[in-house]
Every structure is written in C-alpha cells, then in structure tokens.
Amino acid sequence: MEGLKVSDADLVLRVPPSKSSRASQAILRELSSHLFQFSEIFDGVLLAYDVDIVDQNAKIIQVIQPSSGVRLKAKLLLFSPKPNMSLEGRVVKLTPESIHVIVLGFASAVIIDEDIREEFEFRTKHGKEVFRSKAHSRHVIKVGTVIRFLVKSLDKEILHICGSLKPTNTGSIHWLDNNVIEISLTDRSGMKRESENEMERHEHAVLGGEKISVCNDQIKKSKKRRLREES
Structure with a gap:
C-alpha cells in the first residue's frame, strides 16, 4: 500500500x-x-x-x-497519504450514497456516490447492503470487504480521507487479485489458440483451387520419396 x-x-x-x-x-x-x-x-x-x-x-x-x-x-x-495515492482499508458501513472505510485501524475514509464508478449498483440482499458490479457479478463490496481506493484529499486535523473508486483498478482487493489471474489465464489460452491456428495454417495446402489437409507424416514421407527419386 x-x-x-x-x-x-x-x-x-x-x-x-x-x-x-x-x-x-x-x-x-x-x-x-x-x-x-x-x-x-x-x-x-x-x-x-x-x-x-x-x-x-x-x-x-x-x-x-x-x-x-x-x-x-x-x-x-x-x-503520509497524498492525492492520487492508492490506499487499502476495510469497509465498516454502506449507504446508497457512500462507502465508509477504516485505514490501518485508525484513519477514517469515505467515498461518496459521485466518486463511485457507475459500474457499481447499490443493492440490499438478504437484509445486507452491498455494492455489486453490473459488469462482473462476483465483484461485490460489503461490510468487511477490504478495498483499494485512491486518495482525493486528506483532512490532517481529524485524519479523515476522501477517496475515489473511479479507476478500474480500484474495488474489492480479493476480486481484483483473482481477476488478474483470470486475465492471465485468458491471455495464455488465447495465445494457445493462436498457436494452434498457426499450426493448422501450415498443415494445409492448396491443390487445384481446393484446400486439403496434409498431416505431418504425409509431409515426411513425401520428402523421403523425393530424396530417393533424386538419388
């Protein structure tokens, strides 16, 4: 932090x-x-x-x-928090207009509705208030959630912080950390699919205007046959 x-x-x-x-x-x-x-x-x-x-x-x-x-x-x-620094704190209270946080066990912070990105929607589920992401249903902020937020300003006299959840890299730390893993896995699977597609392109040939599949064994046998004929 x-x-x-x-x-x-x-x-x-x-x-x-x-x-x-x-x-x-x-x-x-x-x-x-x-x-x-x-x-x-x-x-x-x-x-x-x-x-x-x-x-x-x-x-x-x-x-x-x-x-x-x-x-x-x-x-x-x-x-020593400064504007635009990234801080972490535990949510202690939620209202439709604000999220209240305790940082390091002693400093209070509040994030008002205008500083909460539109992705989050306030809901009451099973008698408990939550902010749930409309884009990612598992991204939930509730009392007890540890969140990452940006500092907007600091009142030094009472150690009160005004924060922001506008950037996409803010929100529930648990979800953000898991989401990084998911993105990484998605990228790797995408690279794997691209590699497989590249192999498929190399394993196809054009004969008489028609595309036909040629397996690696056939290519190797064809090369050996040409070598025998040339010798």
Missing part, C-alpha cells in the same frame, strides 16, 4: 531539567505522545519508531524556559 514510508531522522528533543537524569524515559514518553497524530515536522502520521540516543549527556538549551537537549537518531514509520 502506498502512503507508508520509513524515514531516518536526526532529532534533538527537549527534556525538562527535572527529568534530565531519566532522559531515556522522557524521550520515549515524548515520542509516544506523537503516535497516531499528524506531524507537520514529519509530514505524516507517526505509527512507530526506533530510537538510538547519540549523546547520553543532555545539554542545556537557552530558551525562555530552561531545558536540556538530547541528540538522537530515530527510524520512523510514517503514514
């Missing part, structure tokens, strides 16, 4: 003087407070981190309120 990235960062975290003796705990607590929140500094949502403290000795930073600065290297896992 797009939107996930691992970044290496050189950081200096401020630690209050009262906590300078336990800088490691203070650093982890500070980073943990930024989890699952959008950070302008990192340009994404912090999902996880791995920290290596470069300098154990905190240095005083001259600011209005004195604090100690600790240098560290961190490897950060960030979620």
